[in-house]
Every structure is written in structure tokens, then in C-alpha cells.
Amino acid sequence: GAGVSQSPSNKVTEKGKDVELRCDPISGHTALYWYRQRLGQGLEFLIYFQGNSAPDKSGLPSDRFSAERTGESVSTLTIQRTQQEDSAVYLCASSSHGGMNTEAFFGQGTRLTVV
């Protein structure tokens, strides 16, 4: 596709339910990142995939969060047993190689609201 695509754009879920967020990166981009932005906060790093290397999961806030990536394409971020503090905009970005010192392209984000 022309850009990074995320779905859904909005998700409202009940506390305790699981949610799955999807990211389609730009074709050919080997690096993929998940960030989240809580209200009034900056972008918080969650996880980073680079090619076939083991993902950098150092930003995941708890074991309720997990992410997968199929090869160099689609990634899904799963949040189990959602809590109200998980409410945020979840942003995915991709870049053409492992460094973000080249331009990284962000999707429009998924706004998650846990009620």
C-alpha cells in the first residue's frame, strides 16, 4: 500500500476483554514499531521488529501485551484482559531498515477506549 495502514481506527471494548490491533506496514520495510500515546503524554515505545531478528519487547508494559509479525508484513498487537489504563492511541510505524535515522512512516493509529 501507499502508507502504513492500521485497523481498526477506533475500538471501544469492555474491561477484561481481549483486543487485537493490526498494522500493515509499507511494502518492503523491514523494521516495524509499535508505540502508544496516552492522553497528554508523548509516544511510548512498546515493541520493535527488525527482519528475522528477535523482537525488542523492552517497552511492553505487562505480560498482557504481546505482538507478532509475519515475515516482513502484517503485525498484530494483542492486549489481553484489557484495563482502563490501556486506553490510548496505538501507533505503528515502519522504516526501510533497522535505523530510525531514516524517515519512519507512522500509521494513523488505533484509538482504544476501555470502558
Added chain:
Amino acid sequence: DQQVKQNSPSLSVQEGRISILNCDYTNSMFDYFLWYKKYPAEGPTFLISISSIKDKNEDGRFTVFLNKSAKHLSLHIVPSQPGDSAVYFCAATSQGGNTPLVFGKGTRLSVIA
């Protein structure tokens, strides 16, 4: 412990004047710095970057200055235009860009016509 700090949550500037957005960092391992711009309901878009081997990078109306000794960088927009109104995020990375970007909280710029 915030490694990248944008201490001004908002800034208002008149159209045609200069906008100066500031950013401070604490991690001396950071060697590459980027500015992203974000409009409501959109993802951030890359604006301009600077390597730690430089102290200035210019792209049209946008100039980024880096003061490594002070661990400070700034983004200058001149002249400011109403379309520049957005949230600006400062970000930093290390190891030549091979670590995830660390973002500041952002500064909301409003350019008043």
C-alpha cells in the same frame, strides 16, 4: 525518568514570525535526533533530523540546531504559517538509529493569522 523533555506543552506565534520549539535530553548516548509533526487524528510525520556530528540542519523553513554540550536541541520555523499549527515531537535514538526512538511529550504550536 524522561530521557527526552519538551518543557513547553504549548506555544502561540503570529503568522510570519519565528517559532522556536525546544527539546532537552539526558542520555549522552543519543546520537541522532528527529522532529515529527502530528495533526489531530493522524499519525506523526517526519519533519527534519540531525546527527550528533552536526550542529545545524536546514530544510526550507525548518532548521534544527543541536547543542551537544547542553544536551539541547531546538526547531526553528520561519516564517511560521497557519498550516504549521500541530503538535511537534522531539525524538532521539542511539547506535546510529538502531535503537527505538525515544519521544518527548510534544509541544502544541498554534500559528495565529
